[in-house]
Amino acid sequence: MGKVNEYSLDLLENYGEDVDCYYTQFLEVAFFLKVAASNEMAIAFIKRKLPVLNESEISFLIGELVEAHQETL
Numbered sequence: 001m002g003k004v005n006e007y008s009l010d011l012l013e014n015y016g017e018d019v020d021c022y023y024t025q026f027l028e029v030a031f032f033l034k035v036a037a038s039n040e041m042a043i044a045f046i047k048r049k050l051p052v053l054n055e056s057e058i059s060f061l062i063g064e065l066v067e068a069h070q071e072t073l
Contacts, residue, residue: 019053019058020065025045026041039062043058
């Protein structure tokens with residue numbers, strides 16, 4: 001993962017798994033429906049599920065999760 005501060009680590013610890021789950025759900029539905037999935041749509045979907053997070057926090061978490069998944073490939 002990239003360089004992160006204490007706040008970022010707290011976000012990852014507290015919401016990382018939830019965002020990972022919802023992001024995966026979003027991508028699966030988009031794939032099943034054969035529709036283009038944009039980052040903005042993913043953020044809006046997750047924002048409805050986790051309203052305590054703002055858009056930049058969700059975007060950060062998605063970026064970190066995607067990066068972590070790519071490192072394991």
